[in-house]
Amino acid sequence: MTRENGAPRIGVYVCHCGTNIAGVVDVEQVADYARGLPSVVVARDYKYMCSDPGQNLIKDDIREFGLDRVVVASCSPRMHEPTFRRACQAAGLNPYLFAMANIREHCSWVHDDVELATEKAKALVRAAVGRAYYQESLETHGVPVNPNVLVVGGGIAGIQAALEIADADRQVYLVEREPSIGGHMAQFDKTFPTLDCAACILTPKMVSVGQHPFIKLMSYSEVVEVSGFVGNYTVKVRRKARYVDEEKCTGCGLCQTKCPWKTDSEFDMGLGKRKAIYMPFPQAIPLVPVIDTDLCVYFQKGKCRVCEKFCEANALDFEQTDRIEEIEVGSIIVATGFETFDAERIPRYSYGRLPNVVTSLELERMVNASGPTGGKIVLEDGSTPERVGIVHCVGSRDVNYNVYCSRVCCMASLKLAHLVREKSGADVYNFYIDMRAGGKGYEEFYRRVMEEGTHVIRGRVAVVSASPQVPEEEGHLIVQVEDTLTAVVRRIPMDMVILAVGMEPREDAEEVARLFKISRSADGFFLEKHPKLDPVATTTDGVFVVGACQGPKDIPDTVAQASAAAARALAMISKGQVVPEAATATVDAALCQGCGRCEEICEFGAPIVTLEDGVPVSSVNAAMCKGCGACAVVCPTGAISVRHFTRDEILAEIDALAGVPA
Numbered sequence: 153m154t155r156e157n158g159a160p161r162i163g164v165y166v167c168h169c170g171t172n173i174a175g176v177v178d179v180e181q182v183a184d185y186a187r188g189l190p191s192v193v194v195a196r197d198y199k200y201m202c203s204d205p206g207q208n209l210i211k212d213d214i215r216e217f218g219l220d221r222v223v224v225a226s227c228s229p230r231m232h233e234p235t236f237r238r239a240c241q242a243a244g245l246n247p248y249l250f251a252m253a254n255i256r257e258h259c260s261w262v263h264d265d266v267e268l269a270t271e272k273a274k275a276l277v278r279a280a281v282g283r284a285y286y287q288e289s290l291e292t293h294g295v296p297v298n299p300n301v302l303v304v305g306g307g308i309a310g311i312q313a314a315l316e317i318a319d320a321d322r323q324v325y326l327v328e329r330e331p332s333i334g335g336h337m338a339q340f341d342k343t344f345p346t347l348d349c350a351a352c353i354l355t356p357k358m359v360s361v362g363q364h365p366f367i368k369l370m371s372y373s374e375v376v377e378v379s380g381f382v383g384n385y386t387v388k389v390r391r392k393a394r395y396v397d398e399e400k401c402t403g404c405g406l407c408q409t410k411c412p413w414k415t416d417s418e419f420d421m422g423l424g425k426r427k428a429i430y431m432p433f434p435q436a437i438p439l440v441p442v443i444d445t446d447l448c449v450y451f452q453k454g455k456c457r458v459c460e461k462f463c464e465a466n467a468l469d470f471e472q473t474d475r476i477e478e479i480e481v482g483s484i485i486v487a488t489g490f491e492t493f494d495a496e497r498i499p500r501y502s503y504g505r506l507p508n509v510v511t512s513l514e515l516e517r518m519v520n521a522s523g524p525t526g527g528k529i530v531l532e533d534g535s536t537p538e539r540v541g542i543v544h545c546v547g548s549r550d551v552n553y554n555v556y557c558s559r560v561c562c563m564a565s566l567k568l569a570h571l572v573r574e575k576s577g578a579d580v581y582n583f584y585i586d587m588r589a590g591g592k593g594y595e596e597f598y599r600r601v602m603e604e605g606t607h608v609i610r611g612r613v614a615v616v617s618a619s620p621q622v623p624e625e626e627g628h629l630i631v632q633v634e635d636t637l638t639a640v641v642r643r644i645p646m647d648m649v650i651l652a653v654g655m656e657p658r659e660d661a662e663e664v665a666r667l668f669k670i671s672r673s674a675d676g677f678f679l680e681k682h683p684k685l686d687p688v689a690t691t692t693d694g695v696f697v698v699g700a701c702q703g704p705k706d707i708p709d710t711v712a713q714a715s716a717a718a719a720r721a722l723a724m725i726s727k728g729q730v731v732p733e734a735a736t737a738t739v740d741a742a743l744c745q746g747c748g749r750c751e752e753i754c755e756f757g758a759p760i761v762t763l764e765d766g767v768p769v770s771s772v773n774a775a776m777c778k779g780c781g782a783c784a785v786v787c788p789t790g791a792i793s794v795r796h797f798t799r800d801e802i803l804a805e806i807d808a809l810a811g812v813p814a
């Protein structure tokens with residue numbers, strides 16, 4: 153290994169991070185040790201290197217000692233690499249002439265033996281100094297940002313994000329898979345904790361979306377392809393055929409009234425019916441029906457077209473086909489929401505087996521005044537229940553299904569307890585594991601529902617049939633519960649049992665993640681860039697995640713997150729350009745054989761093999777490259793290297809660690 157521009161002048165800074173590092177690592181000893189390393193001209197330790205005085209220490213030394221490399225030994229680079237790069241830059245040093253040794257997450261937080269931890273910290277510093285020795289300046293270039301924004305998913309998250317951006321006079325494309333926007337919130341009657349009518353707060357927003365001059369609503373549509381990079385994405389959207397001309401349709405609804413063919417309504421969770429030509433609910437946006445071709449007798453057997461006969465606007469178009477529309481955007485907000493846990497997966501709840509065992513989402517439709525029962529709570533035989541049990545945590549906080557807490561079920565169960573009592577007068581029992589009411593006004597709501605006379609019993613339950621030997625159980629469902637507060641197993645007869653099903657990632661989450669090149673966390677929801685410091689960004693620049701597709705959450709948190717993502721997209725637009733990472737792959741054309749392995753392995757589409765004077769050779773689009781290094785690893789001739797991770801740098805780092813125990 154050789155370095156051409158003479159020996160560098162390196163400064164090393166060892167952070168105490170309060171007692172986070174200094175509690176386990178002898179930081180003074182590490183700084184002392186660093187002073188003796190080759191090319192190190194100054195080494196210091198300081199309580200908080202990331203603080204203003206800490207950064208000033210670095211800046212002053214760069215000027216005073218003419219440093220041309222800086223090493224900071226502190227926390228993870230994910231936390232503070234940008235901070236220290238900025239400090240170097242402010243003192244006139246290229247920000248890529250900086251290396252970080254992680255002596256917190258990789259050392260003090262995982263060891264407790266001071267002597268050994270100190271030796272390991274010294275080795276990590278030695279490795280970072282070795283790497284810094286070979287670092288080179290890198291230049292960054294701004295890329296212009298297309299000011300249009302794509303929002304995917306038209307639930308409350310997508311609606312909120314779209315309106316925030318459009319209200320700033322920026323063009324939004326809102327793509328919704330279903331015939332109408334609204335998402336799950338459109339199915340609710342009331343919302344906790346304020347019990348305000350869901351439609352009253354949601355429909356004005358839906359109408360604004362439909363009428364906004366800066367929103368192009370693409371309902372009944374799906375994104376099928378995304379290419380490009382931050383600031384410059386090209387997106388293909390499949391516009392599914394509705395068989396109704398959106399421009400001509402007046403939304404009168406006569407077609408669906410006259411249509412003779414019925415099936416279970418998905419929006420009403422199968423509790424009501426819809427026609428073959430249908431609008432999912434009366435407040436749908438757009439208020440334009442679609443034809444379900446699997447049910448429509450014209451599409452199946454070639455005759456009927458009753459809808460067409462009654463359509464005065466002449467809006468039916470049986471010749472319509474799916475078409476692909478291409479749009480150009482600078483950023484993308486993914487707001488594809490959640491689905492509820494399938495209660496049939498847990499046999500002990502008897503869902504789908506015993507009558508009158510329903511899910512919370514089914515009950516949301518039942519209590520809704522415009523729902524299939526007109527707001528009445530009814531049993532399968534049409535009678536009103538006198539005793540209703542609500543089971544919390546169905547599919548959540550269960551190691552066999554989802555270990556996480558779905559966060560909304562306790563409050564949704566309390567809301568349903570209130571609504572069931574109000575609408576049917578039934579006695580309500582809530583069966584919980586732990587009552588979680590952590591939100592503004594939530595504890596107060598819990599108390600209110602308790603004061604109304606709702607019973608609560610702590611323990612896991614099974615829903616079973618009545619025993620023929622027990623006369624008082626006859627004609628009822630039985631909730632069998634081990635009451636953990638009294639240590640007594642009880643059998644409580646109920647007329648209806650409501651299962652508070654948890655929130656899960658959508659079935660197609662993996663497909664959507666691949667489409668937008670985002671990751672998923674262990675629970676399957678989309679992964680944010682940083683759980684605390686960057687909760688709406690993703691590792692793909694310019695792609696944001698909001699709402700329940702990122703993790704279970706209620707409406708207030710969803711709306712806050714959607715506004716945050718909108719602010720991020722607007723900030724990109726107002727800046728006008730983005731500066732992509734400079735640590736990208738580069739090809740030495742003299743060594744490249746044009747084999748194309750780099751093209752095959754790259755999931756970002758950055759390398760491309762073209763013919764130059766008839767010879768195939770690879771080149772990398774730096775704006776699309778994430779610097780992951782996959783192409784460099786598969787390149788058989790060593791033609792590809794990644795800037796800032798060159799062979800010299802990596803080998804120097806590895807050599808410095810030789811013989812150090814992990």
Ligand SMILES: Cc1cc2nc3c(=O)[nH]c(=O)nc-3n(C[C@H](O)[C@H](O)[C@H](O)COP(=O)(O)OP(=O)(O)OC[C@H]3O[C@@H](n4cnc5c(N)ncnc54)[C@H](O)[C@@H]3O)c2cc1C
Pocket residue numbers: 304305306307308309310327328329330333334335336337340342343344345373374375487488489490491492512513516560564567653654655658664698699700701705706707708710
């Ligand atoms: C039973 C129950 C009751 C609840 N009650 C309350 C309450 O009272 N108060 C409260 O604060 N919270 C409540 N919640 C939570 C609330 O439902 C969520 O916070 C909220 O719906 C999240 O909104 P979202 O837009 O992220 O997701 P969703 O509402 O799921 O909307 C996602 C949208 O994206 C669309 N979509 C999905 N995939 C794609 C795709 N690939 N392309 C295009 N579009 C797509 C969907 O069709 C949908 O329209 C309740 C939840 C449940 C389960």
